[in-house]
Amino acid sequence: MKYVVVLADGMADEQLDALGGMTPLEYAKTPYIDALAPYSEIGIVSTIPEGCAKGSDTANLSVLGYDPKRYYFGRSPLEALSxxxxxxxxxxxxxxxxxxxxxxxxxxxxxxxxxxxxxxxxxxxxxxxxxxxxxxxxxxxxxxxxxxxxxxxxxxxxxxxxxxxxxxxxxxxxxxxxxxxxxxxxxxxxxxxxxxxxxxxxxxxxxxxxxxxxxxxxxxxxxxxxxKPQLPQFQAKYGISGAVISAVDLIKGIGIGAGMTSIDVEGATGNVHTNYKGKADAAIKCLLEDGQDFVYIHLEGPDECGHRNEHENKVLAISQIDQKIIGPIVKALEENGEVFRLMVLPDHATPVRLRTHTSEPVPYMIYDSTQKDEVDQLKCYSERYAKRTGIHYEKGHELMEHFIM
Incomplete structure (x- = not known):
């Protein structure tokens, strides 16, 4: 089994009048997510525990399976590692x-x-x-x-x-x-x-x-x-090897601190105009040629657009992630005959109206290539639908254990 996490930083948002009452995730053109959603588990996850900072450091630790209340050392020492x-x-x-x-x-x-x-x-x-x-x-x-x-x-x-x-x-x-x-x-x-x-x-x-x-x-x-941080090693924790792909020192540092491989991609910028193809190609190589079991692909673009109050660019970033990251990776894994699980989620919300992070639960989607028997064409991946499913991981760090079978 191969495992892929596509982390769209700050992707979750509010319904916007400028987008006809839709969120940027609902408004964006996401044909690959739309094709996978009917076969996927969709719910919400609380990535920022009560009392913790509303930051990407806290939230990404949660997503990777580390309880921030136990393993939070601050964001800057993780960046120092990178x-x-x-x-x-x-x-x-x-x-x-x-x-x-x-x-x-x-x-x-x-x-x-x-x-x-x-x-x-x-x-x-x-x-x-x-x-x-x-x-x-x-x-x-x-x-x-x-x-x-x-x-x-x-x-x-x-x-x-x-x-x-x-x-x-x-x-x-x-x-x-x-x-x-x-x-x-x-x-x-x-x-x-x-x-x-x-x-x-x-x-x-x-x-x-x-x-x-x-x-x-x-x-x-x-x-x-x-x-100075001290994180349990990812491979010892989950029994699989892993890598992170990001343009951001914080995410690279979390990966390095957890004993994962940090993969640099030329032209990766951490904004809406990052090298999407380079990141997708690096993830595919990591999984199919280098023998890694798990890859964590971090895309900063939606978060930057939220901070800059740019709803149109946030929509664009989400569409690019779907079409230039998720689509090529799924296609490559299927063509190679791999069985895999794919999880798509933001670490936190960064509403364009507020221009900063918030701590409410965010939507996640888990697709398993081996489980296609049950299909619900009404399923979609969005903030509103995810809340209606009734699935809620209140302790965000427990979601990774559910994802890795």
Whole structure:
């Protein structure tokens, strides 16, 4: 048996007037999902336990079968694993975004956060900016590491997780002064962010971006604190080998921490325009040539579109996932005579109206190629239908055990 999880980050949403009262998932053209749904198990799953952060770190741990209440170490140390950064027991890590702040005159705390991703800045540009921040603000205790696009890392020796920090995508179009850090080292963290603005606002990279009509990456934003993670190994837990395919350091890090293979795909961007074909081809090779039993394909596009309030692009991302990921993988497995189980789901909802994550249960669909006797043509994969089935995994981390037979 081969196992495939297609994780459409943030795909679940609300019914939108702009889409005729449908959700983006209902509105999107998904012929391959539609063909499989009548033969599939459809229900809802709670991926974010009560009291846990409404993030992709919490939710993806749940989907992969790890109880976040037991195995949550923060998102940034998982990203550190993906980046190849060796952590010591005394290290505390922080996600460090480059963000776009308003550039009107006035105090730093009066600025508005305009974009958490700086128009999805390129990795090459962001690397230069983070290196400038490291040169000016890094020291023996604190070191900045460049990551992918807007997502970077701060490692703080003998830092503290006893601090309240706010994800930048949760406060878009709001004044940052209302979200200053609280707790241990709060003033130091704020000063790092404040000083970064002076370093970055007139940097040649940002001058060039503004000349092209792109948003500048004129400040860092520190959040997502965590400590060195220790996850049970996926193969020991489930008895099968596995791999993850993602453009996002967080997902790569979860996979690496769980002893899975992390597969890089050229042109994978983490947005609506990612290299879908490359990801599908990598998954097929992983299963049919490399001998892996399980592959976890993470697509970030729907989530980014939710944060950016782009319902049309969210619909497009979902359609692309269906037609360029699910379709080719199912076809390849069938043509090769493989028996397989396919699970499609989001990790959490990212409603375009709210532009941030929510914690309500999300719809899942499990298709088993060996069970085609019972068919219900009225079945469909959507938020509304999934709620009506009465199937609800209230402990999200238990769904993976159900999926892997």
């Amino acid at each position: 980046m190849g950064v060796t952590l010591q027991e005394s290290d505390v890590t922080f996600r460090t975004n480059v963000v776009t702040l308003s550039e009107v005159e006035g105090a730093y705390e009066d600025k508005i956060i305009l974009d958490h991703s700086c128009d999805e800045i390129s990795t090459e540009e962001a690397k230069v900016l983070i290196e400038a921040v490291e040169a000016a603000l890094g020291d023996e205790a604190r070191k900045f590491y460049p990551g992918i696009s807007y997502r970077h890392l701060l490692v703080w020796d003998k830092g503290s997780t006893k601090v309240k920090l706010t994800p930048p995508h949760d406060i878009l179009e709001q004044c940052i002064g209302a979200y200053k850090p609280e707790g241990d080292h709060a003033e130091e963290i704020w000063e790092l962010m404040k000083k970064s603005y002076d370093i970055l606002k007139d940097h040649p990279i940002n001058q060039a971006r503004k000349a092209k009509g792109l948003k500048p990456a004129n400040s860092i934003w520190i959040w997502g604190e965590g400590i």
